[in-house]
Amino acid sequence: xxxxxxxxxxxxxxTALALGLAFLYLPIVILVIYSFNASxxxxxxxxxxxxxxxxxxxxxxxxxxxxxxxxxxxxxxxIATILGTLAxxxxxxxxxxxxxxxxxxxxxxxxxxxxxxSGLSLLLLFVALDAGRGFWTVTIAHTTLTMCFVTVVVQSxxxxxxxxxxxxxxxxxxxxxxxxxxVTLPLIIPSIAAGWMLAFxxxxxxxxxxxxxxxxxxxxxxxxxxxxxxxxxxxxxxxxCTMVIALIAVVITVASFASKLxxxxxxxxxxx
Amino acid sequence: MAEERPDNEAAAxxxxxxxxxxxxxxxxxxxxxxxxxxxxxxxxxxxxxxxVPARIEPQxxxxxxxxxxxxxxxxxxxxxxxxxxxxxxxxxxxxALLGPSGCGKTTLLRMxxxxxxPDEGRILLDGRDIAPxxxxxxxxxxxxxxxxxxxxLSVKDNIAFGLKRAGMAKxxxxxxxxxxxxxxxxxxxxxRKPDQLSGGQRQRVALARSLARRPQVLLLDEPLAxxxxxxxxxxxxxxxxxxxxLGMTFIVVTHDQxxxxxxxxxxxxxxxxxxxxxxxxxxxxxxxxxxxxxxxxGDINLFEGQVxxxxxxxxxxxxxxxGTLYVAEPRSPLAKSVVxxxxxxxxxxxxxxxxxxxxxxAHAFNRLEGVITDVSYLGGHTTYRVKLDSGAIVRxxxxxxxxxxxxxxxxxxxxxxxxxxxxxxxxx
Numbered sequence: 038x039x040x041x042x043x044x045x046x047x048x049x050x051x052t053a054l055a056l057g058l059a060f061l062y063l064p065i066v067i068l069v070i071y072s073f074n075a076s077x078x079x080x081x082x083x084x085x086x087x088x089x090x091x092x093x094x095x096x097x098x099x100x101x102x103x104x105x106x107x108x109x110x111x112x113x114x115x116i117a118t119i120l121g122t123l124a125x126x127x128x129x130x131x132x133x134x135x136x137x138x139x140x141x142x143x144x145x146x147x148x149x150x151x152x153x154x155s156g157l158s159l160l161l162l163f164v165a166l167d168a169g170r171g172f173w174t175v176t177i178a179h180t181t182l183t184m185c186f187v188t189v190v191v192q193s194x195x196x197x198x199x200x201x202x203x204x205x206x207x208x209x210x211x212x213x214x215x216x217x218x219x220v221t222l223p224l225i226i227p228s229i230a231a232g233w234m235l236a237f238x239x240x241x242x243x244x245x246x247x248x249x250x251x252x253x254x255x256x257x258x259x260x261x262x263x264x265x266x267x268x269x270x271x272x273x274x275x276x277x278c279t280m281v282i283a284l285i286a287v288v289i290t291v292a293s294f295a296s297k298l299x300x301x302x303x304x305x306x307x308x309x
Numbered sequence: 310m311a312e313e314r315p316d317n318e319a320a321a322x323x324x325x326x327x328x329x330x331x332x333x334x335x336x337x338x339x340x341x342x343x344x345x346x347x348x349x350x351x352x353x354x355x356x357x358x359x360x361v362p363a364r365i366e367p368q369x370x371x372x373x374x375x376x377x378x379x380x381x382x383x384x385x386x387x388x389x390x391x392x393x394x395x396x397x398x399x400x401x402x403x404x405a406l407l408g409p410s411g412c413g414k415t416t417l418l419r420m421x422x423x424x425x426x427p428d429e430g431r432i433l434l435d436g437r438d439i440a441p442x443x444x445x446x447x448x449x450x451x452x453x454x455x456x457x458x459x460x461x462l463s464v465k466d467n468i469a470f471g472l473k474r475a476g477m478a479k480x481x482x483x484x485x486x487x488x489x490x491x492x493x494x495x496x497x498x499x500x501r502k503p504d505q506l507s508g509g510q511r512q513r514v515a516l517a518r519s520l521a522r523r524p525q526v527l528l529l530d531e532p533l534a535x536x537x538x539x540x541x542x543x544x545x546x547x548x549x550x551x552x553x554x555l556g557m558t559f560i561v562v563t564h565d566q567x568x569x570x571x572x573x574x575x576x577x578x579x580x581x582x583x584x585x586x587x588x589x590x591x592x593x594x595x596x597x598x599x600x601x602x603x604x605x606x607g608d609i610n611l612f613e614g615q616v617x618x619x620x621x622x623x624x625x626x627x628x629x630x631x632g633t634l635y636v637a638e639p640r641s642p643l644a645k646s647v648v649x650x651x652x653x654x655x656x657x658x659x660x661x662x663x664x665x666x667x668x669x670x671a672h673a674f675n676r677l678e679g680v681i682t683d684v685s686y687l688g689g690h691t692t693y694r695v696k697l698d699s700g701a702i703v704r705x706x707x708x709x710x711x712x713x714x715x716x717x718x719x720x721x722x723x724x725x726x727x728x729x730x731x732x733x734x735x736x737x
Contacts, residue, residue: 071697093327109528126417164544199455199457201455202452202457202459202460204422204424204444204451204453204457205453205458205459205518206458206459206470207423207424207443207444207445208422208423208444208445208449208450208451208471209470209474209518209519209522210445210471210474210475210522211443211445211474212443212445215445215474216445219470220459221462224460224461263410
């Protein structure tokens with residue numbers, strides 16, 4: 038009864054929905070609209086234009102930062118996916134080793150750890166190791182940040198797959214590694230893909246950890262934007278942000294489709 | 310070996326057109342099969358209990374079992390899931406492991422498949438210890454309870470999975486898959502994915518997949534548990550026919566005693582990790598080794614009592630609930646003085662008046678007077694619960710051989726009577 042009332046399009050419900058969506062998306066909508074502003078002043082509307090997109094593609098420093106961000110995101114997401122998947126396999130499929138709870142707890146720590154702390158501790162580590170800060174330090178930092186997200190995604194999928202599938206593969210002549218590759222992996226591939234995309238967007242977004250671990254000449258896009266904004270917001274920033282939003286929206290959509298596909302297969306994995 | 314050959318060939322002759330591939334691939338599995346019926350019946354007759362844990366070790370050559378399980382134990386922590394199980398399974402046998410859930414039967418099966426390792430004891434296949442052999446190297450295949458079909462592969466690819474791993478040539482795989490599909494009657498569904506199949510069809514795919522590699526032993530874990538009753542019964546028949554045709558050794562795990570009795574040539578009853586009795590279905594039902602087995606396999610009336618005097622081949626047992634009961638004097642003397650008299654409900658007859666036997670001897674049959682409290686009409690037969698004057702209940706099951714109404718009604722006074730020869734004396 039209650040659910041039926043809540044689904045009806047009463048004036049109250051429509052207003053609540055509109056306010057809720059406005060609360061979430063109005064700032065973004067304004068940003069997207071102003072990215073097409075012809076005026077030099079951010080707050081004054083001067084008509085439609087693609088000028089600031091053009092400016093961005095001619096801004097060497099911004100373009101370098103964007104390229105840097107994409108590279109960091111792609112490499113760290115790939116490493117995080119490999120490590121995160123292995124961790125998920127170890128946690129769900131491995132023998133019940135001692136300290137398993139501790140291991141999984143430690144794995145999930147970055148999920149709840151304030152980014153400032155992770156960033157600072159990584160900075161201290163890199164300084165202690167005397168590692169030159171730049172592309173690789175940011176990449177490693179982002180890998181540690183995003184790996185646990187991949188693990189969570191893959192682990193939930195792995196847990197839903199019936200173990201007897203792997204046993205059946207072994208029974209039919211696969212050694213354990215083969216059984217994993219030929220049966221389990223095809224079933225968790227969508228989750229792994231979703232995990233990769235999640236890691237990619239997290240890395241692309243991050244300012245805090247990147248600002249601790251990056252070095253001169255290797256600023257990522259968010260850092261670059263942040264430092265520009267401190268000197269005053271240029272309309273160009275709006276254009277960049279709009280493109281980043283578009284990219285992330287695409288990635289998130291693909292990721293959610295992938296995990297939906299994965300879940301649909303999962304239901305078949307356990308017949309009856 | 311040499312003298313078996315001619316009669317083996319003669320027996321294998323008629324099977325040829327149906328399963329030529331089996332013969333070519335597993336000649337070693339076949340010789341034992343034709344000779345199987347004789348030993349299956351032979352040890353059962355003299356004394357079924359002796360046939361249980363194969364104490365025929367001094368003579369290994371003439372009838373070496375295909376599979377020998379020796380004192381196998383599997384512990385999970387302090388819990389003994391399988392406790393010192395010793396069992397021989399001959400080639401070509403249809404063997405059932407029967408027991409309530411949690412009795413260790415699946416664990417035993419998983420040890421045969423290689424998914425569990427015994428903590429103690431040995432498992433010999435063809436005289437070879439298979440403890441160090443990994444699952445994928447064992448000439449044994451398993452059909453899983455939930456079928457474990459690969460959801461991302463079609464029916465055809467599921468069946469071909471094990472063949473590809475075995476490195477079979479593509480053309481041979483195609484022939485074999487077609488053969489298996491025909492065997493389990495799945496023609497036309499080869500391209501379907503498991504989620505596009507009904508429960509019964511999935512069961513067939515799982516069966517075809519586990520048979521495709523022509524294992525020496527096929528292990529079936531509750532193969533029919535997920536099917537409805539009608540389908541289960543027809544599939545039982547098909548499984549039996551298939552097993553006979555392929556001459557393969559089947560070991561099936563089930564908690565359903567009717568299923569075990571229908572399909573298996575021998576049944577091993579397990580309880581709390583131990584193998585309590587191994588016998589043919591008839592011996593298991595008619596001469597259970599213990600009270601527990603008697604109650605687990607089918608229905609039974611039990612009366613505990615004190616052993617009395619023997620007279621003219623009849624032993625008197627003074628029971629608390631049913632007075633003095635006469636049973637056939639056991640061949641070997643009883644070790645205990647307190648025993649249970651057991652009688653199956655279908656061997657208890659009812660009548661309005663005590664039957665006038667020709668012998669008129671008091672020992673000719675046992676009669677118990679009481680009132681019917683409950684009548685359960687079950688189609689093929691009707692079960693009556695008779696409350697004796699002592700308060701004890703006797704169940705009687707009578708076949709409905711005619712289309713008349715039930716012969717007796719509730720609260721009617723009747724005499725339940727049964728022959729001493731139909732009674733069992735159980736010491737434990």
